[in-house]
Amino acid sequence: MSSQWNTNMGRREALKLAAGVGLACAVPIVGHATSTASYDVIVVGAGTAGLTAARDLLAAGYRVRVLEASNRHGGRVYSRTLGSTRIEMGAEEHYLARNNPIYNAIIGELGPGAYARAYVGDTALSMDGGKLCYEETGYCESDADIRDNWNYWRSYGSRSLNQDYSLTMADTVLARYGVGKGHRAYHLYDSYIAGSIYGASLDRIGAASLAQQDALWSLSSQVQVLTPHDIGYVDVLNRIWWNELLPHVSLDRPVTHVDTSGPHIVVEDATGDKHHAHKVIVTASIGVLQSESITFTPTLPEPTVEAYRNIGMGRGMKVALRFREQFWASKMAYLVTEGLACSCWIPSAYKKGTDDKLVMCYPMGDNAQILTDRAAAAGGGTAGDKVIVDEMLADLDTIYGGKPSAGFIDALVQNWTADPYVRGSYSYPAVNTYAPNLPSKRKQLAQPVNDQIFFAGEGTSNNNPACVPGALHEGKRAAREVHASLGGVSNPPAMVS
Numbered sequence: 367m368s369s370q371w372n373t374n375m376g377r378r379e380a381l382k383l384a385a386g387v388g389l390a391c392a393v394p395i396v397g398h399a400t401s402t403a404s405y406d407v408i409v410v411g412a413g414t415a416g417l418t419a420a421r422d423l424l425a426a427g428y429r430v431r432v433l434e435a436s437n438r439h440g441g442r443v444y445s446r447t448l449g450s451t452r453i454e455m456g457a458e459e460h461y462l463a464r465n466n467p468i469y470n471a472i473i474g475e476l477g478p479g480a481y482a483r484a485y486v487g488d489t490a491l492s493m494d495g496g497k498l499c500y501e502e503t504g505y506c507e508s509d510a511d512i513r514d515n516w517n518y519w520r521s522y523g524s525r526s527l528n529q530d531y532s533l534t535m536a537d538t539v540l541a542r543y544g545v546g547k548g549h550r551a552y553h554l555y556d557s558y559i560a561g562s563i564y565g566a567s568l569d570r571i572g573a574a575s576l577a578q579q580d581a582l583w584s585l586s587s588q589v590q591v592l593t594p595h596d597i598g599y600v601d602v603l604n605r606i607w608w609n610e611l612l613p614h615v616s617l618d619r620p621v622t623h624v625d626t627s628g629p630h631i632v633v634e635d636a637t638g639d640k641h642h643a644h645k646v647i648v649t650a651s652i653g654v655l656q657s658e659s660i661t662f663t664p665t666l667p668e669p670t671v672e673a674y675r676n677i678g679m680g681r682g683m684k685v686a687l688r689f690r691e692q693f694w695a696s697k698m699a700y701l702v703t704e705g706l707a708c709s710c711w712i713p714s715a716y717k718k719g720t721d722d723k724l725v726m727c728y729p730m731g732d733n734a735q736i737l738t739d740r741a742a743a744a745g746g747g748t749a750g751d752k753v754i755v756d757e758m759l760a761d762l763d764t765i766y767g768g769k770p771s772a773g774f775i776d777a778l779v780q781n782w783t784a785d786p787y788v789r790g791s792y793s794y795p796a797v798n799t800y801a802p803n804l805p806s807k808r809k810q811l812a813q814p815v816n817d818q819i820f821f822a823g824e825g826t827s828n829n830n831p832a833c834v835p836g837a838l839h840e841g842k843r844a845a846r847e848v849h850a851s852l853g854g855v856s857n858p859p860a861m862v863s
């Protein structure tokens with residue numbers, strides 16, 4: 367590591383300096399419709415991994431440009447306002463842990479009162495067409511199917527009980543409990559476990575893969591949430607890290623092609639502009655990689671392609687609903703439904719200083735796909751969102767006797783599956799993602815390609831996939847690898863223009 371990497375200069379100071387250097391050294395060659403500029407490093411994607419990599423490289427003095435496909439930065443960290451409350455349409459849970467720099471930085475910025483424990487209260491399970499059973503206070507244990515489900519919660523992460531890598535979770539649930547699709551308790555496995563935790567369907571997740579992945583998890587499983595009603599996840603990350611990076615980010619620049627066949631890398635975006643660099647960090651999601659909407663010359667090596675094809679990408683959306691009256695029991699923190707809403711919780715229970723009555727629903731896996739198809743059939747856009755909201759209300763009405771529809775005010779829908787620059791929820795362990803005595807497909811994807819292309823994101827995280835801290839660590843890992851490969855900022859290779 368060069369001394370510049372571990373600079374004594376304050377981060378903010380170094381970034382300001384780098385902003386000047388980066389802009390001055392970019393050499394735009396303006397043509398009729400397109401332009402070309404040169405950088406040390408191009409980062410594809412302005413989500414957590416991309417912004418973290420850019421931040422570290424800029425602080426070390428490199429010339430960096432982040433190309434973001436959509437019209438905003440943050441990726442799957444996306445806060446919006448419903449009523450007067452900032453709510454999370456992407457990542458919402460924070461993991462209390464010393465090795466989670468995000469948690470520590472947010473405490474530093476907002477103070478410890480910014481966090482509260484998530485889901486404090488009882489979990490309500492809807493059974494047999496809308497009858498609620500409360501897990502802690504509702505005598506669910508008299509129901510044998512629910513008891514089996516509790517046992518499965520305790521065993522699905524066990525490596526000794528899940529050794530056959532060819533089985534999905536659905537296979538093991540059917541074999542152990544006789545619960546398959548159509549069974550009255552299937553949603554307790556599919557929506558509650560596979561959907562609400564892994565963003566996927568029960569019949570897609572590899573049982574042994576999942577147990578292996580969970581054994582590697584290095585963050586605390588104690589989940590916390592942000593309490594200020596007027597500060598969202600993206601707002602606080604903007605304040606502590608991201609705002610100062612924005613001069614280095616180009617929005618509305620979907621990267622379409624990466625060419626490493628010449629003396630320098632050429633990254634082309636959908637406007638036709640070409641960006642030259644020594645290294646490229648690609649942080650697009652597993653869903654985007656699987657769609658192969660970014661092409662490469664020469665084509666990516668087989669192990670890289672095999673890796674992203676064998677990591678699962680869940681399907682999912684979040685639907686936030688605002689109501690005039692609270693129709694749910696105050697003791698309820700979490701609700702598992704039998705219909706398309708899958709699972710819902712109450713953000714207004716932990717947001718301080720708001721009178722909004724908010725329910726967040728979390729359709730995942732096959733249910734998200736059904737909703738996505740119905741929304742598309744209605745023409746997508748606002749009409750599609752209305753279809754999705756109506757389905758949420760219909761599901762809740764079954765449980766609460768029409769009160770949800772009667773008291774509904776408005777809603778926000780974020781369908782990540784339909785987002786062309788995410789194409790799903792987050793990565794999950796498919797049957798072939800992990801294998802005994804072999805590096806996981808996540809590690810395989812994280813292998814640099816020809817010392818020029820570096821993949822990073824939640825999907826490459828071996829220890830903490832599918833979460834923001836995992837994406838952050840992967841951004842840092844890619845930045846370190848690029849830095850080691852470039853040989854240090856004190857002697858950067860000359861750019862070829």
Ligand SMILES: Cc1cc2nc3c(=O)[nH]c(=O)nc-3n(C[C@H](O)[C@H](O)[C@H](O)COP(=O)(O)OP(=O)(O)OC[C@H]3O[C@@H](n4cnc5c(N)ncnc54)[C@H](O)[C@@H]3O)c2cc1C
Pocket residue numbers: 410411412413414415416433434435436439440441442443455456457458459460619620621622649650651654659660682683684782787788790791792822823824825831832833834835837
């Ligand atoms: C519904 C949902 C709930 C979640 N809940 C939690 C949670 O509670 N806690 C938690 O920690 N995590 C949660 N996550 C996961 C977390 O949001 C992600 O793991 C993390 O944000 C991923 O960061 P990333 O940088 O890897 O990818 P992204 O955030 O997806 O960033 C990738 C960026 O690349 C851009 N891009 C894609 N294609 C191109 C292209 N061709 N050219 C240029 N740019 C491109 C995208 O627009 C995006 O901005 C959730 C995710 C979802 C979807």
